[in-house]
Amino acid sequence: MSLGRIPERSAPDPVSRALIAIAPPFRVMKWLSFLHSGIYFLLIVLAVADVLPHLKTAVGWAHGFGWILMCVLTIATVRAKVIPVWLGACVAVLGGIGPFVGSIGFLVEQRRRARHASA
Numbered sequence: 001m002s003l004g005r006i007p008e009r010s011a012p013d014p015v016s017r018a019l020i021a022i023a024p025p026f027r028v029m030k031w032l033s034f035l036h037s038g039i040y041f042l043l044i045v046l047a048v049a050d051v052l053p054h055l056k057t058a059v060g061w062a063h064g065f066g067w068i069l070m071c072v073l074t075i076a077t078v079r080a081k082v083i084p085v086w087l088g089a090c091v092a093v094l095g096g097i098g099p100f101v102g103s104i105g106f107l108v109e110q111r112r113r114a115r116h117a118s119a
Contacts, residue, residue, distance in 0.1 A: 016079055019075060019076040019079050019080070020076065020079055020080040022072075022073070022076050023073070023076040023077045023079065023080035023082050024073060024076075024077065024082075025082065026077075026082055026083060026106075026109075026110075026113075029073060029074070029077055029082070029083060029091075029106070030103075030106040030107075030110065032069075032070065032073065033070065033091060033095075033099065033102045033103045033105075033106050034103050034106075035066075036063070036066045036067065036070055036095070036099045036102070036103075037099040037100050037102070037103045039059060039062050039063050039066055039099075040063050040098070040099045040100070042059050043056065043059045043060055043063050046059060063099075066099075067095055067096050067099070070091055070092065070095055070099075070102070071091075071092045071095070074088045074091045074092045074095075075088070075092070083109065084109065086105075087102075087105045087106065087109050090102045090104075090105035091105065091106075
C-alpha cells in the first residue's frame with residue numbers, strides 16, 4: 001500500500017450484510033418518518049390536552065418503539081448508502097427528541113436529489 005491510496009474494502013461482515021439486506025428504499029423511509037412525526041404530534045396533543053390517559057400511554061409507547069425502529073432502519077439505510085449520513089443523524093439522533101427534524105431532512109434530501117437529477 002502506498003501513501004495517498006485508499007485501501008480496498010474487504011467483504012462486509014455478516015452483520016453489515018444483514019443490515020444492508022433490510023434497508024428499505026428512500027421513499028419508504030420518508031413515509032415512515034412522516035408516520036413517526038404524526039405519532040409524536042398526537043402524543044403532544046394528548047399530553048397538552050391531558051385527556052385519555054390510556055391512549056396517551058399507548059401513543060407514548062408507539063413513539064418509543066417507533067424511534068427504535070427508525071434508528072435500526074436508519075443505520076441500515078446509511079450502511080446501504082440509501083440516505084446520507086447527515087440525514088441519518090437527523091433521524092436517529094434528533095428523532096428521539098423531535099421526529100419533525102428527520103421528516104424535514106427527508107424533504108430537503110428529496111429536493112436535493114430532484115435538483116441533481118434535473119441538472
